[in-house]
Amino acid sequence: MANNLGIYRCSACGYSLEVIEMGKEQLVCGGSSYALTCLKADAQIQCCGKSMELLIPNTVEASVEKHLPVAEFIDNGKLLVKVGSTAHPMTQELTIQWIAIVHGDRVQRVNLEEAKAAEAVFYVGDADEVDLYAFCNLHGFWQAHVKR
Known part of the structure; x- marks a missing residue:
């Protein structure tokens, strides 16, 4: 199966961006051994002062208009x-x-x-x-x- 498209979209202005290489998620940790916090991090692309949303494609029809x-x-x-x-x-x-x-x-x-x-x-x-x-x-x- 082919690679998925990585499309980010700004919810404010509608600007779209295609990512050519999605890269790997990274584990970013901070704090001391007693209060260690780890998060998965990926690209933080911003537009109109806020993070753009990575679009996840729908694969099942749920409306009268057909989109698949x-x-x-x-x-x-x-x-x-x-x-x-x-x-x-x-x-x-x-x-x-x-x-x-x-x-x-x-x-x-x-x-x-x-x-x-x-x-x-x-x-x-x-x-x-x-x-x-x-x-x-x-x-x-x-x-x-x-x-x-």
């Missing part, structure tokens, strides 16, 4: 990715902002436009497994996996 990406391998090493088993609305108020895929050591992303279909075609060559991601402006980050 679905895909089909098509001719010439291409993969057609659509968001939802039924077409997701693409309005100013509710839209899929982007679709991304991860296969092997490659990441591809397509930014989408409102009023156009929530779908994109990617070149994956002979990849047998692909992780699919989508981001909805109201319902967040979604992930699915497809095998040939």
Whole structure:
């Protein structure tokens, strides 16, 4: 299985940041032997004066709008990715902002436009497994996996 996307998002302004290498969590300890405190530490990325949130992708549908990406391998090493088993609305108020895929050591992303279909075609060559991601402006980050 491919590596997951590390996406941080600012809850104040909506700025998003993709981490190329997630690195390893570190154990940071402080205090004396009697009052030793240890915490797991990871990146503390800030925007608008507060920590950005590491997005954890949803993998189970829970609303009327469908958000899980679905895909089909098509001719010439291409993969057609659509968001939802039924077409997701693409309005100013509710839209899929982007679709991304991860296969092997490659990441591809397509930014989408409102009023156009929530779908994109990617070149994956002979990849047998692909992780699919989508981001909805109201319902967040979604992930699915497809095998040939």
